[in-house]
Amino acid sequence: MTLPSGAAVICLGSSGLETAERLSASLPDAAVHGLARRVTADAAFDDTMEHLATLFAAGVPIIGVCAAGILIRAVAPLLDNKLTEGPVVAVSEDGASAVPLLGGHHGANTLARHCAEVLGGAAAITTAGDVRFSAALDAMPVGWGVADPAIAKDVMAAMLAGEAVALEVETGDASWLTESDLPFGAEGNKTVRVTDRVVSDDGAMVLHPPVLTVGVGCERDCAVDELVDLVRSTLAGAGLAEAAVACVTSIDLKADELAVIAVSEALGVPLAFFNASRLEAETPRLANPSDIVFAEVGCHGVSEASALAAAGDDGELIVAKAKSKRATCAIARAPLGIDPAAQGRPHGHLTLVGLGPGDAALRTPQASRAIAGASDVVGYDYYLDLAGPLMRGKARHDFPLGEETERCRAALELAGQGKKVALLCSGDPGIYAMASLVFELLDLEDTPAWRGVGIDVVPGVSALQIASARAGAPFGHDFCAISLSDLLTPREVVLQRVKAAAEGDFAIAFYNPVSRRRRDLLEMARLTLLEHRPGDTPVLIGRLLGREGEAMTHVTLDNLAVDDVDMMSVVLVGSSTTRRINHLGKPAVYTPRGYARKRET
Numbered sequence: 001m002t003l004p005s006g007a008a009v010i011c012l013g014s015s016g017l018e019t020a021e022r023l024s025a026s027l028p029d030a031a032v033h034g035l036a037r038r039v040t041a042d043a044a045f046d047d048t049m050e051h052l053a054t055l056f057a058a059g060v061p062i063i064g065v066c067a068a069g070i071l072i073r074a075v076a077p078l079l080d081n082k083l084t085e086g087p088v089v090a091v092s093e094d095g096a097s098a099v100p101l102l103g104g105h106h107g108a109n110t111l112a113r114h115c116a117e118v119l120g121g122a123a124a125i126t127t128a129g130d131v132r133f134s135a136a137l138d139a140m141p142v143g144w145g146v147a148d149p150a151i152a153k154d155v156m157a158a159m160l161a162g163e164a165v166a167l168e169v170e171t172g173d174a175s176w177l178t179e180s181d182l183p184f185g186a187e188g189n190k191t192v193r194v195t196d197r198v199v200s201d202d203g204a205m206v207l208h209p210p211v212l213t214v215g216v217g218c219e220r221d222c223a224v225d226e227l228v229d230l231v232r233s234t235l236a237g238a239g240l241a242e243a244a245v246a247c248v249t250s251i252d253l254k255a256d257e258l259a260v261i262a263v264s265e266a267l268g269v270p271l272a273f274f275n276a277s278r279l280e281a282e283t284p285r286l287a288n289p290s291d292i293v294f295a296e297v298g299c300h301g302v303s304e305a306s307a308l309a310a311a312g313d314d315g316e317l318i319v320a321k322a323k324s325k326r327a328t329c330a331i332a333r334a335p336l337g338i339d340p341a342a343q344g345r346p347h348g349h350l351t352l353v354g355l356g357p358g359d360a361a362l363r364t365p366q367a368s369r370a371i372a373g374a375s376d377v378v379g380y381d382y383y384l385d386l387a388g389p390l391m392r393g394k395a396r397h398d399f400p401l402g403e404e405t406e407r408c409r410a411a412l413e414l415a416g417q418g419k420k421v422a423l424l425c426s427g428d429p430g431i432y433a434m435a436s437l438v439f440e441l442l443d444l445e446d447t448p449a450w451r452g453v454g455i456d457v458v459p460g461v462s463a464l465q466i467a468s469a470r471a472g473a474p475f476g477h478d479f480c481a482i483s484l485s486d487l488l489t490p491r492e493v494v495l496q497r498v499k500a501a502a503e504g505d506f507a508i509a510f511y512n513p514v515s516r517r518r519r520d521l522l523e524m525a526r527l528t529l530l531e532h533r534p535g536d537t538p539v540l541i542g543r544l545l546g547r548e549g550e551a552m553t554h555v556t557l558d559n560l561a562v563d564d565v566d567m568m569s570v571v572l573v574g575s576s577t578t579r580r581i582n583h584l585g586k587p588a589v590y591t592p593r594g595y596a597r598k599r600e601t
Contacts, residue, residue, distance in 0.1 A: 003114055004087060004107040005029045006372075006393045007061040012048060013038050016065040016093040019119065023063055023091065026118045027111075029393035030063075043389035049074045050361045057365030058372040058390055059086045061107060063115065065093055071101055078365070087111055095119030100126070105139035135180035137192065143210030143337070145243025151205040155190050164188035170195040172209025172244075173336040196244035196333065198236070210246035211334050213315075213343075214267070215307030217250060217293075218259050218327035227259035227327040228266050234322045234329050246338035247272050249306035251279060251297055252345060255452030259327065264347065270340040271347035272310055273418075278344070279305035287320035287330075307332035310343040348415035348453045352429035352438060353422050354460020357546025358386045362466070367458045371422050378411040379424035387424060395419075408437045416449030427462040432483055432511050463570040464509035467542035470552045472588035474540065474572050478506055479591075484521045485512035491521065498525045502532040507578060507591055510571040514562060522562050522571070529557060533576040538589045540572040541565055554580065554587045 005028040011020035012035045024030040024042070033055075034041030035048060045051035052074035055062055064071045068090035075088060079102075087108035088101045098115035100108035104127045116123040127136070137152040146152065159165055159182060167177060167184035174194045177184070184192070191204040199206045214235070218227050235242055248264045250257075252273040264271040276298035282305040283289055289300035299305055304321050311332035319331035340346070351370045356362040371377060371390040381398040384391060397414070399407040411423040425433035435457050442450060468475045480501050486494055501508050508529075513522045529537070535558035543551045543566065553564065557573060565571060578591040 003027060003110060004061040007031075007063055007111070008033045008043070008055050008389060008392075010048075010052065010062060010064040010066060010071075011035070011039050011041060012066050012070075013093075017041075019091065019093055019095050020065045022095075022118060023065070023115055026114070031389060031392050033389055043392070045360075045388075047361070053078060054360045054363065054365075054368055055389070056086065056088065058368035060372055060390070061087045061089075061111065063089045063091055063111060065091050068099055068101060075102065089115065091115050091119070092121070094121075096121040097124055098122070099124040105136050109139075135176055135182055137182075137205065137207075140207065141176055143246055143340070145208040145210075145241070147199065147206035147208065147241070147243065155192060155205045158190050159183055163190065166191045168193045168195075168204075170197070171333070171335070172196065172211045174207075174209065196241055197239050198241050206241075208241045208244035210244065210337050210340075212240060212245045213247050213249055213307050213310040213332050213334070213338055214245055214263070215249045215303040215305065215310075215330045215332065216260055216263055216327065217254070217302035217306075217329075218257060220257070222257070222259045222326045224259045224262040226324050227329070228263055230322065230324045230327050231263050231329050232266070234319060234331065238319050238331065240319075240331065242267055245269050246334075247310055247340035247343060249274065249310045249344065251276060251299070251302045251306060253297060254302075255345075255347065256448075257452075261347070261452070261454070272306075272340055272343035272345065273347070274306050274309050274344040278309055282308045285317065287317055303328040303330040304332075306344075310334075310338060310340075312338075346418040346420075348418045348421070349456070350411055350415040350421045350423060350438070350453055351456045351458055352433075352435045353424050353458045354428040354430075354433070354462075355383060355386050355424055355426055356461035357427065357463060357466050359546040360388065362461050362546050364458065364460065367460060370456075370458050371424070373420065374422035375420045376414050377422045377424060378407060378414065380407070380426075383424040383426055386426075404434065404437055405441070408434055408441055412438065412441060412447070412450045412453060415453040416447070425460065428460045429457050430459070431462045431464075431481065461546075463511070463542065463545050464572070466545040467509070467540060467552070467570050467572050470542060470545070471540045471554075471572065473590040474538065474574050474578055475507055475509075476591040477575065477577070477593050478504075479508065479575075480506045481509040481511060482525075483511040484518075484525060485515070486518065486521065494521060495524060495528070498528050502529045505532065505575045505577075507575045508573045510573065512567070513565050513569055513571045515567055519562050522560075522565060526557060526560050529573060533557065533574075537576065538574040538578050538580040540589060541569050542572070543569045545570070554589070 007030040009020045009024045009032050020032045024032045031042035033043045036044040056075040087103035089111045090099045098112040100112040112123040164185045166188035193204045194207045196211050247270045249272045252275050254260045255273050279299035283300045286301045286304045294300045307330045311334040315332045315334045318333045321328050321330045353367050353370045376395040378397040411421050415421045429435040537557040539555045539560050541553040580589045
């Protein structure tokens with residue numbers, strides 16, 4: 001198995017630094033992560049358990065030059081599915097031992113052996129198959145599928161017990177099996193069969209190599225079900241296994257076609273697109289060249305040509321163009337295998353990621369995974385810095401404050417080129433951040449390359465949520481958020497919204513309460529609110545929430561002063577029913593929901 005890239009080598013003290021640096025230097029895109037008060041390293045952290053949990057949640061390979069117990073306790077609450085958990089390896093400071101703790105068949109055993117080789121120590125491999133053999137049936141190369149994963153355990157158990165197991169290879173590069181020391185024979189009580197075909201249940205363990213590519217074409221706005229059903233029925237009719245499909249391919253004009261995207265999602269494989277000139281080069285190999293298609297898109301075939309283009313020069317068309325009313329598909333086979341990443345232009349994707357306030361402990365695991373899985377990361381330079389070690393190995397695209405439109409457009413353009421892009425936002429992407437601007441650009445600018453870009457929004461913890469949590473529960477009942485910035489919204493509209501919120505007796509979170517030049521709108525809002533709620537209404541000023549220097553200040557609407565607020569603040573104003581109490585010597589603010597009336601009733 002190939003060494004995992006981007007590993008975080010954890011070092012908690014100077015005594016383990018030399019070992020950590022040797023390991024980091026020997027691994028692709030690895031970095032030393034050091035405990036800030038003890039070690040100077042590539043990346044620093046203050047809270048060991050929090051940092052380890054964040055890395056593990058993001059799927060980052062972890063090598064801890066520390067006690068195994070530290071690693072175990074840090075990730076234990078996150079353990080869920082052994083089939084998807086990333087590798088975690090414990091290495092002793094002297095390099096004598098390397099112990100794979102988690103993800104043995106997902107890179108940890110390979111990492112442990114590598115660490116032992118680099119350091120001259122021993123790898124304490126504990127998975128039974130790996131102790132005896134150099135390969136494991138449930139540690140397949142990327143892209144391979146298995147008809148029934150449960151059978152792998154039985155077959156490996158049989159091998160460990162000394163039973164004869166036969167190996168039958170019909171197609172694909174099975175060198176990871178044939179060149180291993182797994183005890184295969186010509187005959188056996190159990191069988192491992194490598195094939196791209198659907199096999200009847202004869203008790204064999206059936207492995208499907210990624211040797212098939214499905215080329216598709218369709219009319220504009222073809223029904224999703226029509227194309228998906230055509231592809232599945234064509235595969236089934238040919239006796240071919242869906243798990244042997246490496247990728248779905250088409251002409252780049254179809255990058256935004258929902259039906260084409262749906263086929264990729266239905267089969268769980270990547271998309272690859274080719275331009276017309278590349279597909280035209282496949283014309284001599286087409287079974288059904290079409291002058292009509294050439295007149296429409298500039299090549300004599302789409303489904304057959306794109307399937308063959310991905311299968312390569314040694315590939316063959318094994319299922320010629322099949323048709324439905326508005327769609328076509330064809331299937332090609334590569335003799336050894338297909339790497340989807342090396343085919344045409346991939347389907348681009350943009351994920352808008354909410355970092356929360358900046359503290360890694362307040363960043364969701366989904367956000368960390370989105371950053372870790374991106375090829376390119378776009379954002380205000382300060383936000384990119386907040387992502388810390390997750391930026392390792394990423395193409396970084398920094399933008400200064402104020403260039404929000406340029407930032408979003410760059411993210412869309414990168415995704416339109418087939419990149420996997422993360423656009424980072426502070427707080428939540430949909431609350432005064434970049435999500436609305438991205439969709440606005442899609443709405444107003446008809447850019448062809450953007451049409452097929454997949455877009456996800458990963459929520460984050462917003463400043464109003466942090467401030468509310470720090471204060472108690474000021475938003476226990478109806479509330480709203482209002483930005484007091486008049487850069488993008490006319491001030492008369494801002495004041496109209498403040499007046500409406502005051503009349504509606506909403507608790508309010510004021511974003512962008514002041515700037516260096518705009519000092520009057522907060523005071524105008526305060527005076528408007530005083531017309532509708534008492535002067536002792538609780539007010540909270542949250543500054544640098546979730547970041548170094550965080551502060552929460554309790555005041556009232558009467559004594560809220562503009563000079564106590566800056567651009568790094570959010571201001572929470574209670575409704576007429578919001579109350580401030582003292583609990584354990586500290587103030588707490590809450591807005592009752594109305595349960596007292598319910599109890600009385």
